[in-house]
Structures are given as C-alpha cells and as structure tokens.
Amino acid sequence: MTRSSTWEQAGIEWSGGLQKRLICCRVADETHDVKTFVFSQDDNLPFRFEPGQFITISVEIEGQAHSRCYTISSPPTRPYTLSITVKRVPGGVVSNWLHANLRPGFVINAHGPAGVFTPSSHPAEKSLYLSAGSGVTPLMSMTRAGIDLGLNRDVVFIHSARTPADIIFRKELTTLVDQASRLRVIHVCEDVGDEVGWSGSVGRLGLDLLEREVPDFRDREVFVCGPAGYMQAVKDLLSKGGHDPSRYHQESFNIEDGSEMRSQPEALGSGTPAGSYTVRLARSGKTFTIDSGQTVLAAAKKAGVAVASSCAQGLCGTCKATVLDGTVDMQHKGGIRQREVDKGLRLLCCSYPKSNLVIDL
Known part of the structure; x- marks a missing residue:
C-alpha cells in the first residue's frame, strides 16, 4: 500500500470545505x-x-471573527507540519494580530488547502519563478518540494524586495542553490539600504534584466506571485518580451471586498424589476436589496451584514452558506464540492442572484 493511499484511508483528506484545528x-x-x-x-x-x-x-479579534487566506510556505514533503509566512501589513487587522499574539501552543481554526497555482497543474521542463515581498511563499514551497524530491528541476527564481534586509528566506535560498545544480536564485532590490557591498541587482525587474539573466525566459513556464501592481507589471513586460501568455500563471486570490459587477441580465418576467432582487436572512431576519450583477457577499457587506469571507473569488470556501429558497448563478474556482452544492450550499462571493433569495444566515 502506498503512503498516499494509507493517508486517504486514515481519513485525513483536508479540503477547502473542511475546517480543522491547527496548533x-x-x-x-x-x-x-x-x-x-x-x-x-x-x-x-x-x-x-x-x-x-x-x-x-x-x-x-476583539470579539469579531476574521478570515484570511495565506499561502503555505512549507513543502508537502515534510507533512507533519505546515507553515505560513506572514508579512505585517500597516493597518492589517489579522497580520498584526498574528505577529503580536500567535505563540507556540495557541490553537486556530483553518479551512483546508485550495488553489490551482501549482507546478503539478502546469508541468514543464524549465520554469521561471517571479515573486515580490511575501509573494515568495508559494514559490518557496514549490522550490523546497522539488529539492526534497530530488527532482533537480531547471528553475530560475527571481525575487524582488525593497532592500537586502527585506529578502525573505535569503539564507535558505543560498543553501538550496548549493543543493540543486539547476536552481538559480537572483535577488532584485529597489535600494541597497544599510548593506555595504551589495552585489545584486538594484532597481526593479525589467525586460533588460530578463534578457540578460534569463535569455531563454520565452521557453519557460512562468509562475508569479506578489502585490497586484507587481504581477500586472510582470505580465506586461513578459507580453512585451514575446512570452506566450498561456505559459503565464499567477496566484489569483486577493483580499477583496467582492464588489465586482457584471452585465445585467434581462428581466425574468416575475414582476421584479430587471436586475433587482430581495435577500432575506432566515436566522437574523435581516433583509436587503441586491442588484443582479452583484455578488451576494458584496450586497451583504454593502448592507452592513457581517459574513465570514476571505478570498472573494470562489477559492477558499469561507463564505459558504445554504440557499433555502431562490436560485443563483455561481461561478466558483474550486472552493466548494459538488455534494455540498447538491445540499444547497453556495459560495456567496461568486453567486449572482437570479431570483429573490432566502439564505440560512
């Protein structure tokens, strides 16, 4: 029996729809x-x-529940622990709380792993990892896993930081390069800061640096993670450089307010004005109006209704709730299982109303 099948029989499959206690x-x-x-x-x-x-x-935190998505920085090849690497964000409620309070022995709840930003989803002979700031975490998990498995993949890993002092995993990345002959790590810093004798690149990632350091970047599968502005800049420069966009992959979840709108559907002939419906929350008794081009989550937040949520893109499963009456158009990205859908559960962050709704909240 394989180790994988042993784990499955042990009943430890952990999906985005299942919450567990982590110590x-x-x-x-x-x-x-x-x-x-x-x-x-x-x-x-x-x-x-x-x-x-x-x-x-x-x-x-102060009596209020908060949920956030964090990429796993540890590799699955070291399965008895799991790590997240968190940057303290100015004004960030959860990141600041974690830095100030989370200590060994503390217990938190977490929904299981989700997302398709993985090398197994996009296998390639040669890869280019591009990250900035704490966006290094998923790429670090990929790098650690590849080395633990002895794959010695052809990977060029370019990480951007404000200064050398801000480079996350700097020492470990140097050690990993010594362990894998086909791994190259390049750091790009906006400023040298207090480090005397910095010999790495200074400035920002640009097409000139790619042409010089990775002349075959057009032949590589590219994985990108970092702030939204960084990812858009990278996407633009790769496009300008002639890289095939079908070989570009970026971490797609962000902490958003779920307020994206889409085109309004035609009236359904029920006497309800086109694009306008009523949502009633069965447990709280609250009622609010929703536009048909608005997600249920966005409308709830606009109405001042507190709903647990995180990724706002149908990935994490945090905002799952049962629709007791009415129908929605749900366009999720893997954050809910079919058996849950069959039971009436829907992800509110990616569900658009097609009628008046009653929700079990």
Whole structure:
C-alpha cells in the first residue's frame, strides 16, 4: 500500500470545505516585519496539499471573527507540519494580530488547502519563478518540494524586495542553490539600504534584466506571485518580451471586498424589476436589496451584514452558506464540492442572484 493511499484511508483528506484545528508549534522571524508560523494538527496526523496552495485561517479579534487566506510556505514533503509566512501589513487587522499574539501552543481554526497555482497543474521542463515581498511563499514551497524530491528541476527564481534586509528566506535560498545544480536564485532590490557591498541587482525587474539573466525566459513556464501592481507589471513586460501568455500563471486570490459587477441580465418576467432582487436572512431576519450583477457577499457587506469571507473569488470556501429558497448563478474556482452544492450550499462571493433569495444566515 502506498503512503498516499494509507493517508486517504486514515481519513485525513483536508479540503477547502473542511475546517480543522491547527496548533502553533513554532514561530520564526524571517525579517523585521515577516514571521513564519509553523503548525501541527491536533490529531498529529500529516497534512496533504500541493505546493503553491493556500489555507484560510479564522481568528477572533476583539470579539469579531476574521478570515484570511495565506499561502503555505512549507513543502508537502515534510507533512507533519505546515507553515505560513506572514508579512505585517500597516493597518492589517489579522497580520498584526498574528505577529503580536500567535505563540507556540495557541490553537486556530483553518479551512483546508485550495488553489490551482501549482507546478503539478502546469508541468514543464524549465520554469521561471517571479515573486515580490511575501509573494515568495508559494514559490518557496514549490522550490523546497522539488529539492526534497530530488527532482533537480531547471528553475530560475527571481525575487524582488525593497532592500537586502527585506529578502525573505535569503539564507535558505543560498543553501538550496548549493543543493540543486539547476536552481538559480537572483535577488532584485529597489535600494541597497544599510548593506555595504551589495552585489545584486538594484532597481526593479525589467525586460533588460530578463534578457540578460534569463535569455531563454520565452521557453519557460512562468509562475508569479506578489502585490497586484507587481504581477500586472510582470505580465506586461513578459507580453512585451514575446512570452506566450498561456505559459503565464499567477496566484489569483486577493483580499477583496467582492464588489465586482457584471452585465445585467434581462428581466425574468416575475414582476421584479430587471436586475433587482430581495435577500432575506432566515436566522437574523435581516433583509436587503441586491442588484443582479452583484455578488451576494458584496450586497451583504454593502448592507452592513457581517459574513465570514476571505478570498472573494470562489477559492477558499469561507463564505459558504445554504440557499433555502431562490436560485443563483455561481461561478466558483474550486472552493466548494459538488455534494455540498447538491445540499444547497453556495459560495456567496461568486453567486449572482437570479431570483429573490432566502439564505440560512
């Protein structure tokens, strides 16, 4: 029997729709504003996930529940612990709470691994990893896993940071290069900061640097993660450089307000004005109006209704709720299972109304 099948029979399959208790067993400082939090499961069983996936953690801060998505930075090849690496964000409610409060022995709840930003989804002989800031985390999981498995993949890893002092996993990446002859790591810093004798690139990632350092970048599968502005800039420069867009992959979840609108459908002939419906929450008794081009989550937030949510893109499963009456058009990205859909559950962040609704909230 294989190890994988043994784990499956042990009943430890962990999906985005299942919440588990994670015990913090170690905290490590990576930079002055970045920490890695290492967890084990309270049943001491191993984790199963793909490198590049994320989990959704839930914490209570001053009596209010908050959920956030964090990419797993550890590799699945070290299955008895799981790590997230979190940058303290100015004004960030959850990141600041984690930095100030999470210690070994603390227990948090988390929904299971989700996401398709993985090398197994896009296998390639040669890859280019591009990251900025804490966007290094999924690519670090991929790199660690590849080396643990002895794959010695042809990977060029270019990481951008403000200064050398802000480079996350700097020492470990140097060690990994010594272990894998086909791994190259290049750091690009906007400024040298306080480091005397910095010999790396200074400035920002540009087409000239790619042409010089990775002349075969057009032949590589590209994985990108970082702030939205960084990812858009990278996408633009790769397009300008002639890279095939079908070989470009980026981490797609962001903490958003779910307020994206789409075109209005025609009236359904029910006497309800085209594009306008009523949502009633069965447990709280609250009622609000929703436009047909608006997600249920966005309309709820606009009406001042607190709904647990995180990725706002149909990936993490945090905003799952049962639609008791009415129909919605749900365009999810893997955050819900078919058996849950069959039971009436819907992801509110990607569900658009097609009628008046009654929701079990």
